[in-house]
Amino acid sequence: MIMLNYMSKVDNVSLNIRVKLQGGNILEKSTVIDKVKDIKNIIDDLSIKVWENPEIAGEERYASSLFKDILKNNGFIIKEVNNMEYAFIAEFGSGHPVIAVLGEYDALAGMSQKLEAVHNPLVPSGNGHGCGHNLLGSAALGSVLAIKKYMEEADKKGTIRFYGCPEEETLIGKVKMIKEGAFEGCDLALSWHPMNANAAVYKAYLSNNSIKFNFTGKSAHAGASPHLGRSALDAVELMNVGANYLREHVIDKARIHYTITKAGGPPNIVPKEAESWYFVRAPHRKDVEEITQRLYKVADGAAMMTETSVEKKLISGCYELLPNDTLFELTHKNMEEISGPEYSEKDLQFALDLQKSINASQILADMELYGQHGKELEAPLHQGLVDKNIGKNVNITGSSDSGDVSWIMPMNCFLTACFPWGVTPHSWQATASAGSGIGLAGMLYATKIFTGIMYDLLNYEELVKKAIAEFKERTKTNKYRSPLS
Ligand SMILES: [Zn+2]
Known part of the structure; x- marks a missing residue:
């Protein structure tokens, strides 16, 4: 039995526990995170292909097959979801914990945009990735590839499931997947969203x-x-x-x-x-x-x-996101441990150029929301990490069907900077960012964060138990009822 003093750096006493590694070989976490760079080409290529072929909710034929092919070729077992052509599960491993990683790939109508800093649609009134879901799905896929490699090398027990989740933009895909029983058997779920800040979030989605x-x-x-x-x-x-x-x-x-x-x-x-x-x-x-x-x-x-x-x-x-303190703390800790997105000079210049199309007050309001007001007035992209307490209180006022998943099992949520300050999702500027080096840098960071979180969940059983116990307590008197029932 190997004893580790887990998370001695973390101020949350509840996570400061001594736990044992669940069998298998030891492979340093930093080495596992470092190896994520080996799959960068795969996820860059995937996200660009999806960006170049934007499909709206319910029409994700091309994207879902691309995702499936990569996962299948990398040794994942593909399972279909009843009555949902573009939803699927890609599974690897056996036993508990069973970790669900949520991936989306749908685009938005009317959001077509070239990689330019002035409004110039690739296809007039065409579809575009104005919410960055090309990045969202690709980071999730990258992380399951990375953690699978680790599980094989370290002979680690546990099950990783990538969830191909269509129809997010119509806020229905995961609601239908839940009704079809697609998430049965999962212990917890992990999620993220491209945004303009690096933050673990606690409250999200109306x-x-x-x-x-x-x-x-x-x-x-x-x-x-x-x-x-x-x-x-x-x-x-x-x-x-x-x-x-x-x-x-x-x-x-x-x-x-x-x-x-x-x-x-x-x-x-x-x-x-x-x-x-x-x-x-x-x-x-x-x-x-x-x-x-x-x-x-x-x-x-x-x-x-x-x-x-x-x-x-x-x-x-x-539903709104049901918070989970254990997973929030774990997510923030991993974001602290892993160095943030690295943008090139070209990315920074593109961000500055995009900001020229945005009202200055919007840029400041955005920074203020994440407690960055006055800190980085010259920097168009967030390169730090939002303070934990601010992340805990910020509320993302869009809606997402990911919220529903958080009501059937413990779920986290985090954001990484894939858009410049002032650029909001569902805008042509967001489409341009999501197809550029800015989005790719934020996506790589997200991939590493997922990988780090999964590493911890696979190694420290207590964390899984604690997240589940908290979830059970929170839903004791307030159970999920499908909005569609
Ligand atoms: Zn979105």
Whole structure:
């Protein structure tokens, strides 16, 4: 039995434990991390190919097959997910812990952009990787290749599963995968997202419902017999008015946004069909569910006023990230241990050029969010690590179906700097960054962080047990219920 004084550097007493290595040969962690550079070419090539062939949610045929081929050729066993063509699991090893690494590869419509610092789409109105998922999936894949090599060399017990997760941008892929039982048997999950800061995060993602409201009325000649018509468009408009009044009476942090996706035809025909599309977001799932029910009443009211009928279609729904202190601490510790992204002069210049298209106040607001205000005003890219307490309090206010995974098993989340300060996801500037050396540098850092975390989880059983015990405690009275059920 080999005793190690684990994490003596770490200030968190809960992690400062003495544990034994679970059999196998010893291979220094720093050596394992260092070897990640051997697979850099594979992940650079993969992420660039995916960036050059952007596919939106639900259409990830090319990306998913590329990922599968690499994993298969590297000795992973591929398992399909029922009813989901572009989702898959690639598994290596046996026994516990069973670690899930989440990979995504979908792009966004309208985000096409060349590797230039002025807006110039590769394909007009085409798809583009404005959220950096080409990097997201590739870092996750790189880390499972690296840790597999280590497990083989060190004869290490445990199971690593890469999850090919499609349809993230429509916030539904992992929700469906959970329903299909794809995550059964996993002990914990690891995740990250490209961003403009290097940070372990504790709170992330607003819970969300995406709902379409289809109103049906009666068409009529708008000039000759308007009294015979019942306008579905009127109902959509009245519902929006009601929703806008509702805003005052929901919690501050809730967000309600909508578009009109069908508004009728020419104005001389009373519109029989009209449709609006709503997102309801809030920090906690229970608030989203409650506000959704109130929004349904607004829709019913609009239908009653206009003598139309309404059909409510829940397109998708997802949870916020359930924090896990053990995994948060472990993630931050690994980010401290591993040196951050290394950008070339060319990357730094490209970042500065991209920032010219961004409002200075946005750049400062972004830096302030991560506690960097005034620290690096001259540097366009984050090269340090966000303070642990700031990382613990920062809230990423987008939504992700990754949140749902954190409700069925313990999960971490971290960010690395793949975009310059001021560049937000879902922008052409983010597409340009994600296809450039900036994104590749942030991706390599993410690959190393994943590898380091997995190394610790495979070697220190207590960490796994502690993360699971914490998860069980947090979900004791608040269990996951699929938004789709
Ligand atoms: Zn994203």
